[in-house]
Amino acid sequence: xxxxxxxxxxxxxxxxxxxxxxxxxxxxxxxxxxxxxxxxxxxxxxxxxxxxxxxxxxxxxxxxxxxxxxxxxxxxxxxxxxxxxxxxxxxxxxxxxxxxxxxxxxxxxxxxxxxxxxxxxxxxxxxxxxxxxxxxxxxxxxxxxxxxxxxxxxxxxxxxxxxxxxxxxxxxxxxxxxxxxxxxxxxxxxxxxxxxxxxxxxxxxxxxxxxxxxxxxxxxxxxxxxxxxxxxxxxxxxxxx
Amino acid sequence: xxxxxxxxxxxxxxxxxxxxxxxxxxxxxxxxxxxxxxxxxxxxxxxxxxxxxxxxxxxxxxxxxxxxxxxxxxxxxxxxxxxxxxxxxxxxxxxxxxxxxxxxxxxxxxxxxxxxxxxxxxxxxxxxxxxxxxxxxxxxxxxxxxxxxxxxxxxxxxxxxxxxxxxxxxxxxxxxxxxxxxxxxxxxxxxxxxxxxxxxxxxxxxxxxxxxxxxxxxxxxxxxxxxxxxxxxxxxxxxxxxxxxxxxxxxxxxxxxxxxxxxxxxxxxxxxxxxxxxxxxxxxxxxxxxxxx
Numbered sequence: 001x002x003x004x005x006x007x008x009x010x011x012x013x014x015x016x017x018x019x020x021x022x023x024x025x026x027x028x029x030x031x032x033x034x035x036x037x038x039x040x041x042x043x044x045x046x047x048x049x050x051x052x053x054x055x056x057x058x059x060x061x062x063x064x065x066x067x068x069x070x071x072x073x074x075x076x077x078x079x080x081x082x083x084x085x086x087x088x089x090x091x092x093x094x095x096x097x098x099x100x101x102x103x104x105x106x107x108x109x110x111x112x113x114x115x116x117x118x119x120x121x122x123x124x125x126x127x128x129x130x131x132x133x134x135x136x137x138x139x140x141x142x143x144x145x146x147x148x149x150x151x152x153x154x155x156x157x158x159x160x161x162x163x164x165x166x167x168x169x170x171x172x173x174x175x176x177x178x179x180x181x182x183x184x185x186x187x188x189x190x191x192x193x194x195x196x197x198x199x200x201x202x203x204x205x206x207x208x209x210x211x212x213x214x215x216x217x218x219x220x221x222x223x224x225x226x227x228x229x230x231x232x233x234x235x236x237x238x239x240x241x
Numbered sequence: 242x243x244x245x246x247x248x249x250x251x252x253x254x255x256x257x258x259x260x261x262x263x264x265x266x267x268x269x270x271x272x273x274x275x276x277x278x279x280x281x282x283x284x285x286x287x288x289x290x291x292x293x294x295x296x297x298x299x300x301x302x303x304x305x306x307x308x309x310x311x312x313x314x315x316x317x318x319x320x321x322x323x324x325x326x327x328x329x330x331x332x333x334x335x336x337x338x339x340x341x342x343x344x345x346x347x348x349x350x351x352x353x354x355x356x357x358x359x360x361x362x363x364x365x366x367x368x369x370x371x372x373x374x375x376x377x378x379x380x381x382x383x384x385x386x387x388x389x390x391x392x393x394x395x396x397x398x399x400x401x402x403x404x405x406x407x408x409x410x411x412x413x414x415x416x417x418x419x420x421x422x423x424x425x426x427x428x429x430x431x432x433x434x435x436x437x438x439x440x441x442x443x444x445x446x447x448x449x450x451x452x453x454x455x456x457x458x459x460x461x462x463x464x465x466x467x468x469x470x471x472x473x474x475x476x477x478x479x480x481x482x483x484x485x486x487x488x489x490x491x492x493x494x495x496x497x498x499x500x501x502x503x504x505x506x507x508x509x510x511x512x513x514x515x516x517x518x519x520x521x522x523x524x525x526x527x528x529x530x531x532x533x534x
Contacts, residue, residue: 006250014532020430072531076253076361079528086250099359102275104282113275116268117360 004200005051010083058211061221089168103147136160261363272370331485332450342375346420354534368420393489408480414512421519425526476508
């Protein structure tokens with residue numbers, strides 16, 4: 001098996017306070033330059049992760065441990081300060097439900113727009129449009145503006161577009177917790193189906209029972225450092241202890 | 242699915258700049274369509290606003306400048322510009338295009354911050370889509386302008402029509418370049434969009450939209466006038482005057498010296514230079530967009 005994702009030794013620093021206005025700079029000078037104008041902290045510190053094609057990986061950790069930041073580096077939204085990230089094939093992410101949905105456009109327009117944002121071609125959206133609508137169970141509301149959708153409908157449509165983009169690497173950030181029970185089951189079985197088809201999955205979730213069902217491997221992050229990398233059950237047990 | 246995956250390992254998040262837009266043509270089209278749909282949502286007049294706003298703007302300027310300040314030629318005022326209405330409007334439509342394109346492009350990255358923070362796509366798409374949308378809104382104004390010109394007896398030759406295209410291209414390139422520059426800077430310093438608003442106010446008056454270029458030449462020396470002339474927006478406006486206003490007059494009005502041999506290439510050159518600079522700045526800054534937004 002070849003590697004689908006190679007993250008080698010990446011670090012990322014974030015600036016905590018942003019002081020940009022002249023006023024604040026003057027106050028800082030007047031106070032005798034006490035403290036730093038900008039504080040930095042490491043969101044990721046020397047993180048190396050290799051994911052093979054077809055692996056299902058869960059990124060685990062408490063809030064602020066750097067899971068989402070790592071995911072954003074894999075998707076290319078963020079670039080590391082040092083180290084390299086490399087991926088193979090098309091990477092698509094369900095980073096947040098409905099990012100790129102416009103409330104004033106109809107469901108139909110949003111399917112096209114969101115599909116294109118996630119990297120589908122015109123032909124692909126046209127071909128899969130019926131499947132997307134059917135999976136989302138939106139039915140007749142597809143031509144209604146999405147601002148009138150219930151949050152469940154909104155989520156279902158967004159998820160449906162995302163799973164139909166057919167990327168090689170699929171990034172999922174904390175979106176499985178929404179939607180009603182039957183639809184959630186449907187989503188999970190769809191994700192499992194993707195995994196069986198040899199897609200690479202990287203999942204961020206706090207729902208430990210759920211990720212243990214979907215993923216085989218768990219990576220535990222703590223304060224931006226990889227604490228544990230191994231089977232999902234050991235990772236979950238470690239996080240719970 | 243086979244075990245072999247297509248393609249090589251690549252580094253995500255490193256785009257090819259404006260070149261990437263060719264692959265994202267479909268997305269660009271949808272973004273433009275979205276903007277057009279969303280622009281006049283919930284308004285009764287809808288797209289008519291694209292006619293009403295420049296129409297009112299034109300009437301105000303025409304009455305104030307043409308009539309009150311005496312720029313329009315009349316029996317009592319032989320020094321004025323003939324067909325001042327056409328002169329004024331042909332400049333206004335181009336300035337409107339520039340203002341809208343640059344103003345929206347400068348805000349496009351921050352306004353689409355939600356998307357940029359979460360999904361990687363060529364971020365140049367947003368400023369370019371803004372310019373494109375402005376181009377679409379420019380069209381109804383152009384229709385009104387041509388109608389006015391025809392009433393005033395417009396009969397352009399091919400060269401004059403090409404001059405209009407050249408003017409539009411120069412201003413469009415300039416707006417894209419500045420839009421990339423200020424759009425990227427706006428992520429770090431929100432001063433940028435205020436700076437753009439100020440620039441746009443200056444741009445309206447720093448080009449011969451309301452007045453004639455000859456008035457500038459009289460007041461400024463040759464060197465200062467050359468600086469004035471090097472502004473691509475000025476060149477664009479003069480090209481528009483040559484294309485739309487000049488053919489409606491008796492042909493006695495003076496065309497700025499060396500407009501085609503020197504200034505048009507200069508305008509194109511400056512606009513392209515700004516575009517390259519804008520792109521380079523944008524690429525330097527875009528790596529940190531996601532964390533700064």
